Amino acid sequence: MKMTPEQIRAMLDGLSRLYPGQFGVTYEQINLGRIPTAKIHYSPDSANSPKNPNRVLFVHGGGFAFGSARTHRALATSLAKKSFTDVYIPDYGLAPERPFPAALNELIECYQILAREDGNIWLMGDSAGANLAAALLNEVIADNGKKPAGILLLSPWIDLRPGSNSNTLSQARWSPFERLDMLEYATHYLQGHPPTDPKASPILASMQSWPPVYLEASEAEYLWSDAETLAAKLQKENVQFEFRVEKSALHAWQLFPDILPEAKRSIEKMAAFIASHS
Numbered sequence: 001m002k003m004t005p006e007q008i009r010a011m012l013d014g015l016s017r018l019y020p021g022q023f024g025v026t027y028e029q030i031n032l033g034r035i036p037t038a039k040i041h042y043s044p045d046s047a048n049s050p051k052n053p054n055r056v057l058f059v060h061g062g063g064f065a066f067g068s069a070r071t072h073r074a075l076a077t078s079l080a081k082k083s084f085t086d087v088y089i090p091d092y093g094l095a096p097e098r099p100f101p102a103a104l105n106e107l108i109e110c111y112q113i114l115a116r117e118d119g120n121i122w123l124m125g126d127s128a129g130a131n132l133a134a135a136l137l138n139e140v141i142a143d144n145g146k147k148p149a150g151i152l153l154l155s156p157w158i159d160l161r162p163g164s165n166s167n168t169l170s171q172a173r174w175s176p177f178e179r180l181d182m183l184e185y186a187t188h189y190l191q192g193h194p195p196t197d198p199k200a201s202p203i204l205a206s207m208q209s210w211p212p213v214y215l216e217a218s219e220a221e222y223l224w225s226d227a228e229t230l231a232a233k234l235q236k237e238n239v240q241f242e243f244r245v246e247k248s249a250l251h252a253w254q255l256f257p258d259i260l261p262e263a264k265r266s267i268e269k270m271a272a273f274i275a276s277h278s
Contacts, residue, residue, distance in 0.1 A: 005065040005096070005188070025077050032090060032110040038069035040087040042080045054085045054120045054149065054278055057111055059136070061127030061157075061252065063185035064095045064103065071255070072126070075267075078257040083271035085122070088114065092132075099191040100200060107136045112145070120149040120278055126254060127223065128185070130156030134202035141209045150212040150277045152270055154254055158203040158226045160186045160195040165225035176251060178222070203229060206237070213241035214273040216266060218249040244269055 028039040056079065060072040069076075069089035076087040090110045092103040114121055125133030130153040137151055159166070167179050190200060198205035203226070213234055217227030227243070234241045246253070249262045257263040 005063075005094070025080060027073070032088065032113045033106075035090045035092060035106045035110050037088050037090045037110065038073065038076075040073070040076050040080045040089070042084060042086075044081075044084070054083070054122055054274060055114055055117070056080075056083075056085045056087045056122045056124050056152075056274075057107075057114060057133075057148075058087050058089045059092070059107060059123070059125035059129035059133045060089055061125065061129035061155075062094075063181075064128045064132075064189035065185055066094060067129070074257060075126075075255050075263075078264075078267045079270060082267050083274045085274065095185075096188040096191065100189050100193050103132055104135050104139070104199060107132055108139055111136060111140060115146040121146065122150055122152065122274060123148045124152040124154075125156070126154040126252065128157050128189075130154060131158055131160070131200075131202060134158060135199050135205075137210065138198065138202060138205045147209075148211055150214065150273070151210070152214045152273070153216070153227075153230070154266070155217045155221060155223050155251055156215070156226055156230060157182075157223055158201065158230050160190065160201045162186075162195070164201075165229050166223050169225045170222045182222070203233065207234060207239055208237045210234070210237075210239045212273075212277045213239060214244070214270060215241055216244045216246070216254075216269070218246040218251065218253065220246075220248045221251040223251065242269075242273060 024043055026041045030037050030039050058076055060067045069091050072089055076089055080087045090107060092106045123133045123137055133151060162183060167182060193200060195201050215227060215231055217224055231243045246262050253260050254263050254266045257267050
């Protein structure tokens with residue numbers, strides 16, 4: 001029997017409670033404006049640690065309908081330790097209870113608060129979270145806000161149109177979802193709003209003013225074509241980017257850095273990208 005978003009949320013939350021955390025990392029529950037947010041901070045016993053670390057606003061994925069700061073804590077923790085960054089994961093409103101553009105508006109509020117502080121801000125998102133992170137970046141640029149130092153996009157769901165390349169061309173060998181699932185998630189999120197709006201499908205917006213981009217995807221996952229399409233557009237619009245490809249990893253492999261060697265590789269590459277552009 002197919003699970004509802006509420007059932008998926010409960011299952012993922014239960015599984016994520018098994019993660020024990022890591023030594024030297026603190027977890028603090030704060031609010032960025034009205035939005036409850038997890039702040040993950042690494043405090044190494046080292047004189048070489050940066051006094052003003054980069055801050056990463058990490059938009060978790062989950063089909064716009066599930067996922068949370070807790071489900072993405074292992075990835076955020078490993079990145080915080082490897083890159084000496086403070087990672088913020090907002091628990092933005094989920095569909096179908098909070099449809100488009102609620103999540104985007106909440107993330108804009110989070111970003112504006114972080115932007116008041118000195119130091120670099122990075123944007124990051126996986127899957128549907130990468131969609132929201134890209135849409136947020138476009139809003140920041142359009143409003144002449146403080147531009148982030150860069151953006152990290154993992155297996156981005158960048159095109160919500162039913163006829164997107166991923167929906168029509170995917171030959172994924174291993175996928176936790178299929179075309180009908182993607183159409184349903186998009187429907188829950190958009191609730192009648194046209195997917196041709198660049199705020200819903202950021203692939204349709206100009207990216208010429210984007211900062212450096214770290215892009216990562218697996219050739220074996222459903223959203224591979226979205227990543228390919230994004231890479232082609234970034235190249236066409238002369239955006240500096242790095243496109244890292246895994247051959248056979250399952251979607252969302254980055255969430256398991258303590259288990260999967262490909263996830264550990266991802267963390268190392270992301271940390272190196274942040275260091276080289278900070």
